[in-house]
Amino acid sequence: MSMAGSVPLVGKSQLRQLEQSRRSQRSAARKSSRVLNAVEAPPAPTRTPASTGAVKHPMTMTEKILARHSNNQKVAPGENIWTNVDKLMTHDVCGPPTFGIFQREFGMNAEVWDNEKIILIPDHYIFTEDPRANRNVDFLREMAHRYRIKYFYDIQNRADFHANPDYKGVCHVALAQEGHTKPGEVLFGTDSHTCNAGAFGQFATGIGNTDAGFIVGTGKLLIKVPPTMRFVLEGEMPPYLLAKDLILQIIGEIxxxxxxYKAMEFTGSAISNMSMEERMTICNMVVEAGGKNGVCPPDQVTFDYVDQRSSEPYEPVLSDDNASYVEEYRFDVSKIEPLVAAPHSPDNRKTAHECSSTKIDRVYIGSCTGGKTEDFQRAAQLMHKAGGQVKVPTFLVPATQKVWADVYTLPVAGCEGRTAAEIFETAGCVAPAAPSCAACLGGPKDTFARLNEPQICVSTTNRNFPGRMGHKDGQVYLASPYTAAASALAGTVADPRNYL
Amino acid sequence: MTSYSLHTSAALQPRQHAFCQSRRRSVSRRTSLRIQSGSGSGAPPPKSFKGKCYVVKHNIDTDQIIPAEYLTLVPSKKDEYEKLGSYAMIGLPLELYPTRFIGEGEMKTEYPVVIAGDNFGCGSSREHAPVCMGAAGAKVVVANSYARIFFRNCVATGELYPCETDEQLYDGLSTGDEVEVDIEKDILTQVSTGKTYPLKPLGEAKPVVDAGGIFNYARAQGMIKQAATA
Incomplete structure (x- = not known):
């Protein structure tokens, strides 16, 4: 299944040439993504815009994707366009009203626009006794059957999530792991963190139920083309920094x-050296800066991840060199320190060190932005290296069933063959819980690790407005998995450099 | 035109399915008005709203407007739509906002106008946020700016007019002040002093909210099929 090993790196200029030639043969474009892998020429010098002819109308990646999906040669920021939709994702909270609106507006006999392009992922309120929450998952199942939805990641046995082979967990991570995120595509989801998938070089954004109901019926949506902000992240990542620190730096800045209303494009050597999971961490949080979508240029790292999970074709695009950006920010990542977003706003940026006198009540590692395999491995690495016991209850919620299995089976690099689960157990953490959104957004009162008291929590999640994790007077410090693990060991907000 | 109207009103009758009943009464009235005004007769959509205002500051996120524990309520279901309204703005911290948007034991708000600072409705994309405010009886928000998804959800659902202004209204107005928001002339007036504040025009969003949301608007404009066939 794996295609790894057959491919040299594809340079940016090569990709652009490829992109161009693919466009010229559009009618014959039913090719597999393997075409990309066939490019083996050495890196060519960058071609000038005049010599290619492909950039008469230079566009950013976001503009290009939207142009292609609206049958336009070019689009410009501010234009309203009808975009075709490649995929619509919805979950147990917004799925029922989305289908309710679809049925109300299109009629009970109407069929969905494409039963292979709607992806239903129950993940929000799963392991709860709340009858309405349970009813909503049942309704989603009813809709999946009624409309023969191909991708429905169901859960029926809530007592033992392992007994549900189809169940995945947190939608944004599941979308990537199940091969639904593809370069060049347009994805909408009824969840603000749908922007997560921009890490794959696609246009992905969150919408409300009414817009989603419209897409269910038509496969299209009227949207405004966003102007693009460019973030160039250069330099070598210090060993104590993670992608979470970078996005907290950026949100603190802007x-x-x-x-x-803007697209946020992330580029530079720090991004190209990053794994897909780390790129997801960055794109996931663009909505915390109000962004419409986040996007990273697709490269071999992207193609390898996607090709291991799907054999359907896709058409990657890159921004033209002379594309227009509304703003550009440059960061030397080697100079950034471990950061937190202090209560009660994701832009309340402070260094972890500055907050080290803040005593905490608990630590939470989980969610779409901070509950992926690598997030747990990083936390485990720090705990292994530091030794000792956590001083506060430390809750772990793997985003998906796959992440859960990784936590229990994959040896963590540099940790003497131990798994993350073994390291967490030795350190005295609470055993990893069943995968779901859990306490990231509070949820029903019986949600695992929900802040039911006005406590202080260091969390790898993405949002810390008042009440986000449950209690209105709770205080949440957003942090990287390293900083979260260090804080668990210290019992205060802590700088991971003290332990690494 | 006659058959058009008939089709439209037929499409607007509440359906029997558990999840697709909804706030159809007010919407159907407004929509038919819209259609009639298109044919040159009938009353226009509302031009202004008068009543008490509720004042909040910057970056009120949708978790404060409707905390996640209430999201199990499905707004396309009529009784749950009403119940959702009773929780509107319940997540605002008490020490900052001691006056509640919905009084103890009430289902509706006494504040048809909400005044806010920058970035109102940021955070989660939950459409439950504008919906719960509309269900509670709020008609218009006047903010310095909105988070993108919240603004879009206001228009798509037709629940609220999301007006913008450059004025720092939260400094000049207090919760409970009587105001009039004229969405034709784009002026907010403080009733007790007569002081007026300019609003930015709602532009193309206004007729969509007038129609009661994107579907009614599109149907009235002939952009999508007039009637859903049951």
């Missing part, structure tokens, strides 16, 4: 509204 504020929780700094990206409103």
């Amino acid at each position: 504020s929780v509204a700094g990206g409103t």
Whole structure:
């Protein structure tokens, strides 16, 4: 199944040439993604815009994707366009009203626009006795059967999640792991963190139920083309920094509204050296800056991840060199320190060190942005290296069933063959819980690790507005898995450099 | 035109399925008005809203507007739509907002107008946020700016007019002040002092909210099929 090993790196200029030749043979474009892998020429010098002819109308990646999906040669920021939709994702909270609206507006006899392009992922309120929450998952199942939805990641046995082979967990991570995220595509989801998938070089954004109901019926949506902000992240990542620190740095810089209505493009050597999971961490949080979508240029790392999970074709695009950006920010990542977002806003940036006198009540590692395999491995690495016991209850919620299995089976690099689960157990953490969104957004009162008291929590999640994790007077410090693990060992907000 | 209207009103009758009953009464009235005004007769959509205002500051996120524990309520189901309204703005911290948007034991708000600072409705994309405010009886929000998804959800659902202004209204107005928001002339007036504040025009969003949301608007404009066939 794996295609790894057959491919040299594809340079940016090669990819652009490829992109161009693919466009010219569009009618014959039913090719597999393997075409990309066939490019073996050495890196060519960058071609000038005039010599290619492909950049008469230079566009950013986001503009290109939207142009292609609206049958336009070019689009410009501010234009309203009808975009075709490749995929619509919805979950147990917004799925029922989305189908309710679809049926109300299109009629009980109407069929969905494409039963292979709607992806239903129950993940929010799963392991709860709340009857309405359970009813909503049942309704989603009813809809999946009624409309013969191909991708429905169901859970029926809530007592033992392992007994549900189809159940995945947190939708944004499951979308990637199940091969639904593809370069060049347009994805909408009824969840603000749908922007997570921009890590794959696609246009992905969150919408409400009414817009989603419209897509269910038509496969299209009227949207405004966003202007693009460019973030160039250069330099070598210090060993104590993670992608979470970078996005907290950026949100702190531009504020929780700094990206409103805009696309946020992340590029530079720090991004190209990053794994897909780390790129997801960055794109996941663009909505915390108000961004419409986040996007990373697709490269071999992207193609390898996607090709291991899907054999359907896709058409990657890159921004033109002379594309217009509304703003550009440059960061030397080697100079960034471990950061937190202090209560009660994701842009309340402070260094972890600055907050080290803040005593905490608990630590939470989980969610779409901070509950992936590598997030647990990083936390485990720090705990292994530091030794000792956690001083506060430390809750672990793997995002998906696959992440859960990884936590229990994959040896963590540099940890003498131990798994993350073994390291967490030795350190005295609470045993990893069943995969779901859990306490990231509070949820029903009986949700695992929900803040039911006005406590202080260091969390790898993405949002810390008042009440987000449950209690209105709770205080949440957003942090990287390293910082979260260090804080668990210290009993205060802690700088991971003290332990690594 | 006659058959058009008939089709439209037929499409607007509440359906029997558990999840697709909804706030059809007010919407159907507004939509038929819209259609009639298109044919040159009938009353226009509302031009202004008068009543008490509720004042909040910057970056009120949708978790404060409707905390996640209430999201099990499905807004396309009529009784749950009403119940959702009773929780509107319940996540605002008490020490900052001691006056509640919905009084103890009430289902509706006494504040048809909400005044806010920057980035109102940021955070989660939950459409439950504008919906719960509309269900509670709020008609219009006047903010310095909105988070993108919240603004879009206001328009798509037709629940609220999301007006913008450059004025720092939260400094000049207090919760409970009587105001009039004229969405034709784009002026907010503080009733007790007569002081007026300019609003930015709602532009193309206004007729969509007038129609009661994107589907009613599209149907009235002939952009999508007039009637859903049951």
